Amino acid sequence: MQLKATLGVHGRVALKIEYDLAPEDWGEFAIFWASDSPSIKRSILTTRLLVSATLVLVCLTKDSPHRVLWALGGVLSAVAWWGIAPSLVNESLRRKAENRYRPCLRGRHMLEIVDTGIRAKCEVSESLYKWAGIRRVVSTPTHVFVMIGDSLGYTVPRARMVEGDLDVFVKNAREHLSTDAQPAH
Numbered sequence: 001m002q003l004k005a006t007l008g009v010h011g012r013v014a015l016k017i018e019y020d021l022a023p024e025d026w027g028e029f030a031i032f033w034a035s036d037s038p039s040i041k042r043s044i045l046t047t048r049l050l051v052s053a054t055l056v057l058v059c060l061t062k063d064s065p066h067r068v069l070w071a072l073g074g075v076l077s078a079v080a081w082w083g084i085a086p087s088l089v090n091e092s093l094r095r096k097a098e099n100r101y102r103p104c105l106r107g108r109h110m111l112e113i114v115d116t117g118i119r120a121k122c123e124v125s126e127s128l129y130k131w132a133g134i135r136r137v138v139s140t141p142t143h144v145f146v147m148i149g150d151s152l153g154y155t156v157p158r159a160r161m162v163e164g165d166l167d168v169f170v171k172n173a174r175e176h177l178s179t180d181a182q183p184a185h
Contacts, residue, residue, distance in 0.1 A: 015172050016112040017164030019156050023098040026105055028143050029155040030097035031090050037151065040089065048085045052078035108162070111146065111154060113172050118146060120154060137173045144170055 034040045056074040104122040112119040117130040135147040144166060147153040158166060 015164065015169050016110060017156065017166055017169050018108060018110045018162040020160040020162060021106050021109055021155065021157065022160065023100075023106060025143065025155045025157045025160075026097040026100065027094035028157075029145060029153065030093040032138070032140070032143070032145055033151050033153075034090060034093050044086050044089055047089075048082050051081050051085070055081065109154075109156075111156065111169070113169065113176065118173065131176055134173075134177060137170055137177065139167075139170050146173070 055077045056071075058074060103124045107123055110119075110121040112121075114128070117128055118134060119128050120126070129148050133148055135149065138145045138147065142158055144156040144158070145153050146156070156166060
């Protein structure tokens with residue numbers, strides 16, 4: 001892949017990447033967001049605790065000559081639920097994200113690092129997010145997430161890069177974020 005770079009206003013190199021988005025990329029964003037969201041983590045923990053406690057209580061209060069087996073069944077069911085709850089939540093979030101239809105959630109996209117921030121463009125919108133508004137840039141083996149809020153951001157699929165060097169883009173964006181986050185002397 002070629003790195004597309006142009007000289008910025010202040011002599012810095014402006015980096016540009018282009019990529020194609022598909023619904024499954026927003027499913028990945030939903031999973032990433034859920035794994036990072038304190039409110040989702042609380043919801044999963046609450047659900048796990050309530051269902052587990054209910055399973056154990058139901059089995060412990062079962063009046064039967066096989067009470068020990070019922071109690072063991074309740075504990076095993078609670079343990080199974082503890083492991084299953086997160087994947088059920090993730091699958092639900094993924095399905096909802098993939099089934100959403102908005103014109104800018106699919107097709108060709110462009111992100112460009114400029115002196116003032118990151119410029120984003122798709123077929124229906126164009127915007128500039130200043131460095132102060134970008135929370136972080138997260139790189140995973142399959143995607144890069146440019147987070148502009150707790151639950152807002154851009155998803156860049158590694159498998160559908162069309163132009164540019166994504167790793168150089170991530171490195172440059174992180175350098176801007178760390179430089180711009182430091183107070184001026």
